[in-house]
Amino acid sequence: xxxxxxxxxxxxxxxxxxxxxxxxxxxxxxxxxxxxxxxxxxxxxxxxxxxxxxxxxxxxxxxxxxxxxxxxxxxxxxxxxxxxxxxxxxxxxxxxxxxxxxxxxxxxxxxxxxxxxxxxxxxxxxxxxxxxxxxxxxxxxxxxxxxxxxxxxx
Numbered sequence: 001x002x003x004x005x006x007x008x009x010x011x012x013x014x015x016x017x018x019x020x021x022x023x024x025x026x027x028x029x030x031x032x033x034x035x036x037x038x039x040x041x042x043x044x045x046x047x048x049x050x051x052x053x054x055x056x057x058x059x060x061x062x063x064x065x066x067x068x069x070x071x072x073x074x075x076x077x078x079x080x081x082x083x084x085x086x087x088x089x090x091x092x093x094x095x096x097x098x099x100x101x102x103x104x105x106x107x108x109x110x111x112x113x114x115x116x117x118x119x120x121x122x123x124x125x126x127x128x129x130x131x132x133x134x135x136x137x138x139x140x141x142x143x144x145x146x147x148x149x150x151x152x153x154x
Contacts, residue, residue, distance in 0.1 A: 010063060010064070010134075011130065013063040014059065014063045014064075014130050014133075015126075017055055017059050017062060018055055018126055018129070018130070020054060020055075020058060021052070021055035021058070022051060022119070022122045022123075022126075024050060024051050025047045025048060025050060025051030025054075025118075026047070026115065026118055026122070028043075028046070028050045029043045029044055029046075029047035029115075030111070030115060032046055032047060033111070033114065034111055040094075040095075040098065040114055041091070041094075041095060044091055044094050044095075044118060044121075045087065045091060047118075048083075048086075048087050048090055048091070049087075052079075052080070052083045052087075055083075055129075056076060056079050059079070059133065060075065060079075064133065064134070078136055081136070082129060082132035082133055082136055083129065085125075085128060085132060086132075087125075089121070090118075090121045090122055090125045091121075092121075093117075093121035094117050094121040095117075097117035097121060098113065098114055098117040098118075100117075101116065101117055
């Protein structure tokens, strides 16, 4: 992958798309855990999928393609496959950090410790997901020529 102005802009766009998904993910997890009494581990998984839908929607229309031209069941399946790796990272790191935080700070607010563990874990999966989506989910097919843009001079 060559570092170009376009690739830097794409990474910045992905950062904001993933950031929006993380916000939705964390808010969903807090609601599930604190208001709906869903166990932390289950709420991390459910919230991850909610954030996944947000991330896919923004990515397909704003980050990796122009005008959502690659929005398809196949692209969503590939995006989901990459996201499963991210879920594994997020889930594992969330549980490890939560347990570590609980051991180190036993008298601290448990909800805040869980939220901190969850936020840090989603950050850990960010780069892995970006590379996976770039190289797998939205990779341009060698069979299809890149769409040519026509510019009209006036």
